[in-house]
Ligand SMILES: Nc1ncc2ncn(CCCCCNC(=O)c3cc(-c4ccc(F)cc4)cc(O)c3O)c2n1
């Protein structure tokens with residue numbers, strides 16, 4: 001039977017990356033996507049912007065919406081302090097299965113909790129299920145038409161505090177116009193656009209960093 005692209009990406013990690021070395025896992029995925037097959041990871045160019053935001057925020061609790069194969073999950077978790085935790089939500093069970101193995105290869109299972117299911121269902125359960133008070137950083141990289149409703153849900157569930165950072169991928173391509181309009185015009189956010197390119201291409205894309213003002 002034919003393998004899937006996520007399965008081929010996982011094999012590239014197992015073949016080319018060193019177990020327990022998250023940065024080698026990130027590099028192996030980027031090489032696979034540049035040389036073999038494009039895949040919707042945040043990629044290395046936007047990934048460096050992601051790294052700088054994570055290092056600046058130094059978050060203790062992180063939420064990632066949309067795991068896919070775990071590239072940004074591993075990239076973020078590799079920069080977290082020892083006691084910090086990252087919860088990542090993935091809707092697609094096939095992607096989740098691959099992501100668990102990529103995360104294990106990187107040796108980051110202790111920092112990462114992968115939860116399977118739709119963000120709209122899980123966000124309201126975060127406090128009771130995972131003992132989360134508020135998130136220091138949220139990385140949005142799931143369905144582009146869910147960025148806005150899920151941001152409002154995070155606000156309504158009291159999961160954001162003064163100073164919480166939202167970092168959104170793909171605000172230009174594929175684009176999240178309603179989300180951008182909201183975070184750029186709401187008095188409750190201070191927003192900043194980091195211009196970049198769609199992963200592994202020359203097409204414009206970028207990340208939007210928004211600070212929740214409370
Ligand atoms: N509600 C909920 N809860 C939890 C969930 N977990 C997963 N999902 C569903 C998310 C499915 C994947 C989302 N990501 C993208 O669609 C994406 C696409 C492109 C792209 C593609 C083709 C082009 F030609 C150009 C650009 C590039 C990117 O960087 C992207 O991130 C969930 N949904």
Ligand SMILES: [Mg+2]
Pocket residue numbers: 040041042141169170
């Ligand atoms: Mg993306």
